[in-house]
Amino acid sequence: xxxxxxxxxxxxxxxxxxxxxxxxxxxxxxxxxxxxxxxxxxxxxxxxxxxxxxxxxxxxxxxxxxxxxxxxxxxxxxxxxxxxxxxxxxxxxxxxxxxxxxxxxxxxxxxxxxxxxxxxxxxxxxxxxxxxxxxxxxxxxxxxxxxxxxxxxxxxxxxxxxxxxxxxxxxxxxxxxxxxxxxxxxxxxxxx
Numbered sequence: 531x532x533x534x535x536x537x538x539x540x541x542x543x544x545x546x547x548x549x550x551x552x553x554x555x556x557x558x559x560x561x562x563x564x565x566x567x568x569x570x571x572x573x574x575x576x577x578x579x580x581x582x583x584x585x586x587x588x589x590x591x592x593x594x595x596x597x598x599x600x601x602x603x604x605x606x607x608x609x610x611x612x613x614x615x616x617x618x619x620x621x622x623x624x625x626x627x628x629x630x631x632x633x634x635x636x637x638x639x640x641x642x643x644x645x646x647x648x649x650x651x652x653x654x655x656x657x658x659x660x661x662x663x664x665x666x667x668x669x670x671x672x673x674x675x676x677x678x679x680x681x682x683x684x685x686x687x688x689x690x691x692x693x694x695x696x697x698x699x700x701x702x703x704x705x706x707x708x709x710x711x712x713x714x715x716x717x718x719x720x721x722x
Contacts, residue, residue, distance in 0.1 A: 533565050534602040534708050538645075539594075540571045541608035541619035547573075548647035551687060552679060552697070553607035556645050559701045560605075570597055572618050580624040586633065595626045595636045603641030603708035605701070610648040610656045610678075619660070627668060629720070637668035638718045641711055643704040644676045645697070651680040669718035671707060675700040 538560070540553035553569045560567035570593075577590040585591055598604055608619040627635040642664055644657045657676055664670040677700040683693040 531564060531709075532712075534705060534712065535600060536560050536565050536567045536603050536605065536705065536708060537597050537601050538567060538569050538605040538607055539597075539622065540569055540573070541606060541616055541622060542647075543573050543616075543618055544609065545573070547609065548679065548681070548684070549607045549609045549645065552645045552647055552677065553605070555689070555697065556605050556607060556677075556701055559698060560705065563701070563705055565705060570594065572622065577618075577622060577625060580621045580628075582624075582628065585625045586628070586631075591625055594622065595633075598626050598636035598640065601640065602712055603643070603704055605643045605645055605704060607645040608647075610646050610653050613653045613656050615644075615646070615656060615660050623660075623664070635668060635720075637664065637670055639711075639714065639716070640664075640668070640670050641673065641704060641708040642670045643673040643700060644678075645700065646676060646678045648678065648680050651678075651682065654678045667720075671711060673700065673704050673707060675703045677701075 538553045538557045540550045542549045557567040557569045575590045578585045609616045661672040677697040
């Protein structure tokens with residue numbers, strides 16, 4: 531098996547973020563599976579808010595764009611606030627998905643998996659609009675398995691057995707999809 535490059539992007543700016551813990555556990559699962567995986571923490575990378583201008587001259591943009599573009603797939607770990615993914619994940623996609631002035635969106639044809647942390651178990655469908663955008667705009671293959679974890683699913687800093695199993699399955703499917711699609715013969719661009 532050829533190792534895959536599967537970064538995990540932690541899209542929380544909260545210093546005590548549960549989704550960051552999920553990102554770290556996810557990267558460890560991928561590494562244990564023989565893949566290259568690191569956590570890229572938006573709280574440390576400090577990507578400026580998307581303004582369709584100055585963000586492109588930031589060092590953070592360069593790092594994030596390259597990591598996404600060179601990956602076989604990306605795990606987005608983020609909190610769910612008010613029934614939607616955090617604004618940080620949307621800003622990340624807006625910046626690294628923009629084209630123009632020699633830039634090409636980094637997201638085309640990527641396998642994308644969501645790992646979410648929320649206060650309550652009720653907003654598990656909060657990823658729908660984000661998945662649809664990634665699929666339609668960038669022709670991403672969005673993993674149908676999402677690891678959705680609420681505050682009730684933690685036992686200290688560890689996930690309960692049910693959520694740990696779901697995270698494991700979600701990440702196994704992510705790696706399998708990325709491996710199957712690694713040799714694809716098509717490339718996508720902006721198209722309807």
